[in-house]
Amino acid sequence: xxxxxxxxxxxxxxxxxxxTLRCSPISGHKSVSWYQQVLGQGPQFIFQYYEKEERxxxxxxxxxxxxxxxxxxxxxxxxxxxxxxxxLYLCASxxxxxxxxxxxxxxxxxxxxx
Amino acid sequence: xxxxxxHLPTLSVQEGxxxxxxxxxxNSASDYFIWYKQESGKGPQFIIxxxxxxxxxxxxxxxxxxxxxxxxxxxxxxxxxxGDSAVYFCAETAQGGSEKLVFGKGTKLTVNP
Numbered sequence: 662x663x664x665x666x667x668x669x670x671x672x673x674x675x676x677x678x679x680x681t682l683r684c685s686p687i688s689g690h691k692s693v694s695w696y697q698q699v700l701g702q703g704p705q706f707i708f709q710y711y712e713k714e715e716r717x718x719x720x721x722x723x724x725x726x727x728x729x730x731x732x733x734x735x736x737x738x739x740x741x742x743x744x745x746x747x748x749l750y751l752c753a754s755x756x757x758x759x760x761x762x763x764x765x766x767x768x769x770x771x772x773x774x775x
Numbered sequence: 776x777x778x779x780x781x782h783l784p785t786l787s788v789q790e791g792x793x794x795x796x797x798x799x800x801x802n803s804a805s806d807y808f809i810w811y812k813q814e815s816g817k818g819p820q821f822i823i824x825x826x827x828x829x830x831x832x833x834x835x836x837x838x839x840x841x842x843x844x845x846x847x848x849x850x851x852x853x854x855x856x857x858g859d860s861a862v863y864f865c866a867e868t869a870q871g872g873s874e875k876l877v878f879g880k881g882t883k884l885t886v887n888p
Contacts (some may be wrong), residue, residue: 665818694875696876701880702881703864703878703879703881704819704878705878706876710877715874718875719875763821763824765821766820766821768818
């Protein structure tokens with residue numbers, strides 16, 4: 662079975678540009694969460710979606726947005742990129758809401774803003 | 776606020792030894808805890824979880840201990856192997872609150888052959 666898949670794996674963008682990151686959860690999983698991991702730190706929660714509804718939002722500016730599609734895949738959008746947005750963006754999926762069952766992570770998308 | 780932290784940022788052990796990685800959490804409402812292993816360039820890999828109604832749970836070569844009195848979590852790895860070298864994170868979440876995982880900064884485990 663395929664695990665959580667994220668695309669693209671690597672991305673280089675210029676300051677001020679917009680980026681869209683994609684995530685496909687494990688088949689049967691209805692919850693998708695997004696995390697930002699800066700080098701040397703633990704992942705920081707950005708968004709959580711369950712059954713296509715936003716269920717949680719972390720302390721990130723409005724430049725960050727996300728959505729979940731009917732097939733439970735998800736996109737994370739970041740507008741007006743800043744150098745500080747450079748990080749590994751991780752997607753996690755779980756069968757139910759995180760905390761009620763195991764959450765499995767994808768390999769991440771390495772975003773570099775120059 | 777809620778936070779999860781780790782006592783030691785690095786841990787170096789000899790192959791075959793047992794490893795113990797510690798984690799402190801501050802949110803007394805946390806009721807579910809997960810240990811993740813993250814190798815360089817990869818996403819976190821689920822190792823083992825434990826709920827607050829338990830104080831110990833065992834997996835294959837790994838054991839997680841939970842002490843709710845002092846809000847402490849530990850991961851024990853038996854017969855540590857070079858392939859165990861990675862950064863280990865504990866994460867916690869609280870039922871009824873924001874359904875997010877709160878991660879600590881991680882402990883880098885190095886296994887020397």
